[in-house]
Amino acid sequence: MKDIEPADGRFLEYAPAPESTSILKVRTDYGLFIDGEWVQGRGKSFTTISPSSEKKIATIASASDADVDAAVAAARRAYEKSWAKLSGSDRGKYLFRIARLVQERARELAVAESLDNGKPIKESRDVDVPLVAAWFFYYAGWADKLDYAGLGANPRPLGVAAQIIPWNFPLLMLAWKIAPALAAGNTVVLKPAETTPLTALLFAEIVQQAGLPRGVVNIVTGAGDTGAALVRHPDVDKVAFTGSTAVGREIAKTVAGTHKKVTLELGGKAANIVFDDAPIDQAVEGIVNGIFFNQGHVCCAGSRLLVQENVHDEVIDRLKRRLSTLRLGDPLDKNTDIGAINSAEQLERIRTLSDIGEREGAERWSAPCEIPENGFWFAPTIFTGVETSSTIAREEIFGPVLSVLTFRTPAEAIAKANNTPYGLSAGIWTDKGSKILAMADRLRAGVIWANTFNRFDPASPFGGYKESGYGREGGRHGLGAYLKSGASK
Numbered sequence: 001m002k003d004i005e006p007a008d009g010r011f012l013e014y015a016p017a018p019e020s021t022s023i024l025k026v027r028t029d030y031g032l033f034i035d036g037e038w039v040q041g042r043g044k045s046f047t048t049i050s051p052s053s054e055k056k057i058a059t060i061a062s063a064s065d066a067d068v069d070a071a072v073a074a075a076r077r078a079y080e081k082s083w084a085k086l087s088g089s090d091r092g093k094y095l096f097r098i099a100r101l102v103q104e105r106a107r108e109l110a111v112a113e114s115l116d117n118g119k120p121i122k123e124s125r126d127v128d129v130p131l132v133a134a135w136f137f138y139y140a141g142w143a144d145k146l147d148y149a150g151l152g153a154n155p156r157p158l159g160v161a162a163q164i165i166p167w168n169f170p171l172l173m174l175a176w177k178i179a180p181a182l183a184a185g186n187t188v189v190l191k192p193a194e195t196t197p198l199t200a201l202l203f204a205e206i207v208q209q210a211g212l213p214r215g216v217v218n219i220v221t222g223a224g225d226t227g228a229a230l231v232r233h234p235d236v237d238k239v240a241f242t243g244s245t246a247v248g249r250e251i252a253k254t255v256a257g258t259h260k261k262v263t264l265e266l267g268g269k270a271a272n273i274v275f276d277d278a279p280i281d282q283a284v285e286g287i288v289n290g291i292f293f294n295q296g297h298v299c300c301a302g303s304r305l306l307v308q309e310n311v312h313d314e315v316i317d318r319l320k321r322r323l324s325t326l327r328l329g330d331p332l333d334k335n336t337d338i339g340a341i342n343s344a345e346q347l348e349r350i351r352t353l354s355d356i357g358e359r360e361g362a363e364r365w366s367a368p369c370e371i372p373e374n375g376f377w378f379a380p381t382i383f384t385g386v387e388t389s390s391t392i393a394r395e396e397i398f399g400p401v402l403s404v405l406t407f408r409t410p411a412e413a414i415a416k417a418n419n420t421p422y423g424l425s426a427g428i429w430t431d432k433g434s435k436i437l438a439m440a441d442r443l444r445a446g447v448i449w450a451n452t453f454n455r456f457d458p459a460s461p462f463g464g465y466k467e468s469g470y471g472r473e474g475g476r477h478g479l480g481a482y483l484k485s486g487a488s489k
């Protein structure tokens, strides 16, 4: 990215500061991890690439229906023979061991995640991987306390959990799924996304290192077909899915009328609401974090900025100035703020929706970036003059694109914020505590941040309203989703 001229006229130059990849030993081929062993997939193998260079990382096995069947059978055996029979404190010990191994291998996992996904190393190193460890530590602590979790008397595990995750936070979404499931005494078969299987496969090594009984954790790689086979498998007791609303709908249809329990964490189109009494510089940082963190590939991203009309120009000016300082480029460089878009398909979707935004009359501004020659990139972009009815105010872009709308009164802000089929998150920026509480009461969103954004903690439940899905992950609620007599039964 071009260096912009600061107020005092001095340029600040950054030297390249790439994180070394020597810590990461990637195999050329990965099989499926079933029943504690690596086995060959019977489906057509595929490659995972680094989206910043388009270079191949490894060949990945694809699980056929028969492989999925073998994985579910292994999980069932492990459930009956070992895992559900262990005491909670013994299950907890395994989870603590996993958490510590994640910490020990943190640098390697961060490098793998940035390589495979395209996200900046400072995010995978400082956010994703520490949160993964935190999730395992948190649920390890619950494993022997299920009777005291307020989830009813003698809560029981469900059995075999089928878990399907997306590509935006590959290892973190794995942790959100696996940690509570195991703490509650379930066994799992997890399918990572096709474009980001690497850290789930490294996690399989950690499972081996931790000495978990075979079959407790199974990792099956593959495309949507593998996920669909897992969802419809008759011996699965629970389906936990994070991904798009379209696939979530399919899954809800497939499991309807079966004994399977289901949680769906789907898309979002969150409003980040800035009042005129907000500390503007702080709000600008929150707006940037809200939509440009992880290239905007965040289900709870603050993708709709609702700014009070009288501070609109000031906020947008400061935001543009701030965005001009963001550095786009090599995800493994420690100074990089904006990494690569995860795939060519996702880049195409972002481009298409942005073009529609322009055609529908919104004004487009993109940060002045040098786009690298190879790889998939999209400069941080703001659309001003967006109407509530605009496509880019309604559809999830899942990229570094912010749609800006204005409001005059709190009532108008609430009406606009809730005018969406989604309801995953929202943000409020004001210096009045009472305003925060009054707004939070009326916003239809699962998570509401006040004077901050995109903050996660394993103790805090996360999930959506309306088309953002149902069920909660995280906290005690997340545990209930994997138990028979649970709060979120």
Ligand code: NAP
Pocket (backbone or CB within 6 Å): 164, 165, 166, 167, 168, 169, 191, 192, 193, 194, 195, 222, 223, 224, 225, 226, 227, 228, 229, 231, 242, 243, 244, 245, 247, 248, 250, 251, 264, 265, 266, 267, 268, 298, 299, 300, 396, 398, 424, 464, 468, 469
């Ligand atoms: P996606 O297409 O729905 O994919 C999610 C996962 O489902 C992937 O592993 C995918 O495999 C698999 N899959 C695809 N078709 C399937 C089918 N018919 N049956 C079962 N599994 C199937 O979503 P995505 O584009 O990867 O992820 C982006 C979406 O996820 C966004 O809408 C975002 O908002 C949402 N998301 C939500 C949360 C949340 O917590 N609410 C968190 C992160 C992301 P392939 O990778 O092979 O396609």
Ligand code: MG
Pocket (backbone or CB within 6 Å): 048, 049, 050, 051, 115, 116, 117, 195, 196, 197
């Ligand atoms: Mg990849």
